[in-house]
Amino acid sequence: MNVSEGGVDVEVQSSRDGASEGAGDGVFFNPTQELNRDVTVAALRAYQEREPRVETYLDAMAASGIRGVRAAAEGYDVTCADIDEEAVALAESNLARNDLSGRAVEKDANVLLHEELFDVVDIDPFGTPIPFADAAFANARNLVCVTATDTAPLCGAHLQSGIRKYSTVPRNTDYHAEMGLRVLISAMVRTAARYDVAAVPVLSHVSRHYARTYLELDHRATRADALVEQLGHVYHCEDCLYREHEVGLHAHPIETCPHCEGTRMLTAGPIWLGDIADSDFARAVHDEVTDDMGEAKKARRLLDTVADELSTPTNYDQHRLCKQWGVPANSMDDFLADLRAAGYEASHAHYSGTSFKTDANVAEIYEAAAPEKDT
DSSP states (O other), X not given: OEEEETTEEEEOOOOTTOOTTSOSSSSOOOGGGHHHHHXXXXXXXXXXXXXXXXXXXXXXXXXXXHHHHHHHHTTOEEEEEESOHHHHHHHHHHHHHTTOOOEEEESOHHHHHHHOOEEEXXXXXXXXXXHHHHHHHHHEEEEEXXXXXXXXXXXXXXXXXXXXXXXXXXXXXXXXXXHHHHHHHHHHHXXXXXXXOEEEEEEEEEETTEEEEEEEEEOOHHHHHHHHTTEEEEEEETTTOOEEEEESSSOOOOSSOTTTOOSOEEEEEEEEOSXXXXXXXXXXXXXXXXXXXXXXXXXXXXHHHHHHSOOSSOOEEHHHHHHHHTOOOOOHHHHHHHHHHTTOOEEEOTTOTTEEEESSOXXXXXXXXXXXXXX
C-alpha cells in the first residue's frame, strides 16, 4: 500500500491481518511511529541550524526506508541499511519514487558503522538498541538518535532483563516512563564514554510505548568524564512515594523512609540524573514542526512540555498522590499554582497529563497543594 507522510510518498507492505502496528511477515512498517518520525524530521532541521556542517545520515534499520526518505527530503545524504534484501529493495525504490538521491545497502549496521563514518546515526530497532550502541558511538561524528521499544525491561517491570541489557538496576515505580528514559540515557552515556565520547542528551521523550533520545557527541574524554558524574541513584519509598536522588556510581541505600519510616525502600541505578533535553534546542525543534506533518499538533504540544519541564528527577503523578492522601484531585494548573505560590518550582511533565515536576518533597507537596487545603 502507499503511504503519504510529511510530504513524501512511500510504498509499504500491508500486513496480512490488517494490524495497525506494522507488517506481518514482510518488511516492517509501523504507522503508530509517525509522531516519532515527525519529531525526528524537525530535530534534523533544527540540528542543521545548530551544526551546519552535518551532511550524512544513516538510517541503520531502514525497513521500508520511510525514515531515511524523509531525512533525504531535508537535504541529508542518506544511507538506508538493512540485513533484509527485500527491505533494501523497497527503501531504494522509495528514494527513487520521491526523486531523492541516496543509497540502500544490504548490510548489518554494526558492520557498516565500522566501515564508514556518518554525521548522524539513527538507531530505531525492534526492542533494545544496545546491540548497536557501541558501533554507533565509536563511529558517529555529531548526533546519535536512539529509540528503545523494550519498555518493560527499561522501567523495571522485567527486572532481570533490564539488568542484563542495560547494566543497571531499573525499578518499577509510579514514574516508570521516566525511569525507563533515564535508564536508556544512562546506558548510552556509559557506552559512549568507553570511546572517550560524551553523549549529551539534547532532546528526549517518552511517547506511547517507546523512549527516544537525541545525543550530541563531544569527542573529549574530559567531557565524557563530566557526564559520567551525572549518573547516580534514586531511592524510592513504596509506601508514601517519597523519593530522593544521589549523584555517584556508588549507592548508599536508605533502609528506612525519612518521611513515613517505612522499610519498603527501592534503590535504582546508576541512572541518568542530568537534563534529558536542552530547552533551547527543544524550542528550536518545536519551531521546525510544520503543518504538513500528520502529528504536528501532538509534536508541538510534546516539545512545548519538554522545553518547559524541570530537569530534576523524578516526576510525580498528581492523581496517584491524591489517591494516596485520600483526597479528590483538582485541576493540574491550580495544583501547580499552589506549589509555586508556596515558593517551590513546579512544571508539567510530558510523561502523562497528570505528571509534574517540582523541587518539593512529598510532605511539602501535601502541605502546599493538597486539594483539601483549598476547602
